[in-house]
Amino acid sequence: MLVSRLFPLATLLALPISSAFYLPGTAPRDYLEGEKIDVFVNTLTPMLNSKLHSLISYDYYDDRFGFCRPFNGIEKQPESLGSILFGDRILNSPYELNMLKNETCKLLCQSSITKEQSIFINERIKEDYGLNFLIDGLPSSEMKRDSKTQEIFLDAQGFNLGDDESIPDKPALNNHYDIYIQYHEKDTYSYISTPKSKKQYRVVGVLVYPRTVNSMISGSNSPDCFSTQPLYLSEATNNEFYYTYSISYIKSDITWGLRWDAYLHVFxxxxxxxxxxxxxxxxxxxxxxxxxxxxxxxxxxxxxxxxIDLSEDVxxxxxxxxxxxxxxRLPQRPMLLSVMVGNGLHLIIMLIVTLLFALFGFLSPSNRGSLATVLLICWTLFGCVSGYTSSRTYSTLGGDQWKSNLILTTVLFPIVVFSVIGLLNLFLIFASASGAVPFGTILAILLLWFLISAPLSIAGYFYGLKHGSFENPLKTSSIPRQIPPKPWYLNQWISAILxxxxxxxxxxxxxxxxxxxxxxxxxxxxxxxxxxxxxxxxxxxxxxxxxxxxxxxxxxxxxxxxxxxxxxxxxxxxxxxxxxxxxxxxxxxxxxxxxxxxxxxxxxxxxxxxxxxxxxxxxxxxxxxxxxxxxxxxx
Known part of the structure; x- marks a missing residue:
């Protein structure tokens, strides 16, 4: 959302003055006791522990994983452009959470895994893949302690798909999740005590601890979540097992406005x-x-x-x-130089504006992909900078083929970048990765370029032509001067490296x-x-x-x-x-x-x-x- 929610004037007058404000798209949600809390799932991504083993993300409902699916079908959740570009694919889930309703060993579904799927899952466990849940906008996390500062923080990388440390080369699948929801009771500004059934609560923390449990008991239809036997997927035969979860609610003194502080840990x-x-x-x-x-x-x-008296020829x-x-004197390839200078300054302005937005807290972490979205918007809107800079630079360098310079300024850099990204996107598609950018998103970016960025670049170029070139203080001699030998460290490429x-x-x-x-x-x-x-x-x-x-x-x-x-x-x-x-x-x-x-x-x-x-x-x-x-x- 780009505009904040407007509240009725009467409501504002009925409440005391608050010392906090909410950024656009980050307004809190209040829950009554027993009210349903939606649980969304994101892509499976490799986790950075000791080393990172892969850069490919997978859709949660990829058939090769065999996760439990919602009874009412899979529904995609609306995402920002930046969130899609960064590989987020947020979907609904079959998990049922109700505010303040604890659950123990709740059966999610019975899963059947073929031996081919087992091989695929075991490989992903060895590569330290993690699952990512989203509950009330908060990512699933594990509570950890910083070994250097001893501070407790919530690691939002997600949680492991399986355990590969207990027995080497024999990964165990985590099929039970202990979910802990930290909640805060909403402050009420009424002199009359509020009944418990009418009290409102807010989610301020999400902790998920996975376990591997061979909970299927022969002759019983109920899972045993307290079994100490791990679940190993056989790569020789098919596998049958349960997915289960438990839910616990923990009261917290953390207010909703400060709930991200535990996640935003600076290492x-x-x-x-x-x-x-x-x-x-x-x-x-x-x-x-x-x-x-x-x-x-x-x-x-x-x-x-x-x-010096120049008349004496000193x-x-x-x-x-x-x-x-x-x-x-006119350098070699002035057109290419002016195009690169124009696009470089375009990127500089884009970065400065985006960093200022982030510095002042406008890119809320609860708004996923906001950083990439703002970067893309700034690149689109500041296309005039590249046109204006390239035009004046090219004129100053003595160039006269302004039409070719205009075309190169508008299309050269975007074509190079889009070509590389398109090639990498093909590799993602062939790897069946969820991070592959959908065709609709590619079309939207191309439309932003053709309909907004390119016209602004052209307008900036003609505005630069109107201002003309910078006036140089000295004239250039007709005959080039001979260049004497220079030290090795002043060689063009060596100087660039140094x-x-x-x-x-x-x-x-x-x-x-x-x-x-x-x-x-x-x-x-x-x-x-x-x-x-x-x-x-x-x-x-x-x-x-x-x-x-x-x-x-x-x-x-x-x-x-x-x-x-x-x-x-x-x-x-x-x-x-x-x-x-x-x-x-x-x-x-x-x-x-x-x-x-x-x-x-x-x-x-x-x-x-x-x-x-x-x-x-x-x-x-x-x-x-x-x-x-x-x-x-x-x-």
Missing amino acids: DPKIHWFSLINSLVIVGFLTFMVMMILYRTISKDIYRYNQ QEDYGWKLIHGEIF GGILPFGAAFVELYFVLSSLFGNRAYYAFGFLFLTFLIVVITTATTTILFIYFTLCAEEYRWHWRSFLIGGGSAFWLFTYGIWYWVSRLSLDSFTSVVLYFGYLFLFSLLDFLIGGSIGYIATYFAIRRLYSSIRVD
């Missing part, structure tokens, strides 16, 4: 702070270094250069001052938690750390690029345009390298499809990082060079 907060402080030190050092160069070295050079200076007639170390070093700790969230089915919510880290990376990228380009200009190398973009985007190389290390150390992917998915997503992240960092480096360098060369006197 290793000291590491976040250490990384942030370390990054601030790096930024401070780089900024100080650049300021010293600009204030002392360059200022003295400019002063001495301006004191040539005492060297370095960056001698290439003033080459500094704004220049990417510092921006990557400012963010690699936070990157670990982001990758764990994306691939390990863990919710990420340290948006304050992420926003500050992003700002630090922007400043570090800009200052590092300016510093390297200054050293390059001092070596009389005036081809700085592509060099500045490559240095700014050099962190993408280290991001991809770090992704390989993460794959080796934290992942143990058993299937070819999972490996292709991982490196496909890693390539996309590296591409986005390259465009973002390259745009920052180019824009910062261009305006720094304009400021530098506008300070010298040239006749």
Whole structure:
């Protein structure tokens, strides 16, 4: 929901002033005693324990699992666009929960599993797959204690499909679930005591502990949930067993507005702070270094250069001052450069707005997929940024084929991204994974692109043409100057790799938690750390690029345009390298499809990082060079 629920004025006047408010789509639901609580099931996903073994998710009602189905048929629940893109497939379930009604060893159904299904289920148990329930918008969780901070939190990864630790190579299926519902009695503002039957309650916590129980007793139609014998699925014959569950309600002092606090646990907060402080030190050092160069070295050079009597044909200076007639010479492939700069700035604005929404708490964790939805909406609405930036950049670089530049700005980057995602989606379809994006969702995204993003990009491009190019402070000489040999570390590609170390070093700790969230089915919510880290990376990228380009200009190398973009985007190389290390150390992917998915997503992240960092480096360098060369006197 994008608008909040409106309450009648009389109701507002009848209630005292409250100190809390509810975000759109997160209004609480009140239950009476005995009222039904809906239980929804989500996809089965691999859990990140010691290592992650797969990246493929499965539909809960996949025939190969043989789970109990609702008597009234399977019904899909409405989901946001971002939730679908992230692989959520929320469906109804046969579980019957009624507020404050405890149940013990309640039979869900009797399941029949073939030997082929047993082989499939046992493989998924070995890969640490987990089940995910949703009860009143809260994910199923297990209560755990942080080994470092000793804080108790709710791990929302779900709960294990089976147990693979008791006997090696003999997994046991968890077929009994102990469900604990934490509830809070709603506060009433009436001077007359409310009868118990009229009291209202709210769900504030969901705990699910699975067990493996061979509860089927020969000659009895009732399950024995207290049996100590595990349930092992035979891969040689068919299997018959019960699915059972128990329900217990626990009163809690946690109010509804604070019920997510136990889920939003920040792992290793000291590491976040250490990384942030370390990054601030790096930024401070780089900024100080650049300021010293600009204030002392360059200022003295400019002063001495301006004191030269040009009529006497004095040539005492060297370095960056001698290439003033080459500094704004047209680079190679200016059209491609302007397209990349435009799309990079488009992504930067998209990230900033999304992080601000997340920072101020508008992306509620109860609204599943809200982060991906806002990212997609921002990318659609800020298409004008790419058109405007590409237009002015291309004009400044002296380009005159504006029609081709307009088309490439609008379609090049989306086509590359959609092609890679479409290829990865084919692998998901062939693997029968629930994470495969449905055709209707693909069509909706294409419509957003064609009907909103592309027209806005075109409008932004023509608006940029109206403003024209940036006026360069110096004219370009007719004959190119010869470039002398330069040190090895100023080679274009070596500079890009070296220049990417510092921006990557400012963010690699936070990157670990982001990758764990994306691939390990863990919710990420340290948006304050992420926003500050992003700002630090922007400043570090800009200052590092300016510093390297200054050293390059001092070596009389005036081809700085592509060099500045490559240095700014050099962190993408280290991001991809770090992704390989993460794959080796934290992942143990058993299937070819999972490996292709991982490196496909890693390539996309590296591409986005390259465009973002390259745009920052180019824009910062261009305006720094304009400021530098506008300070010298040239006749």
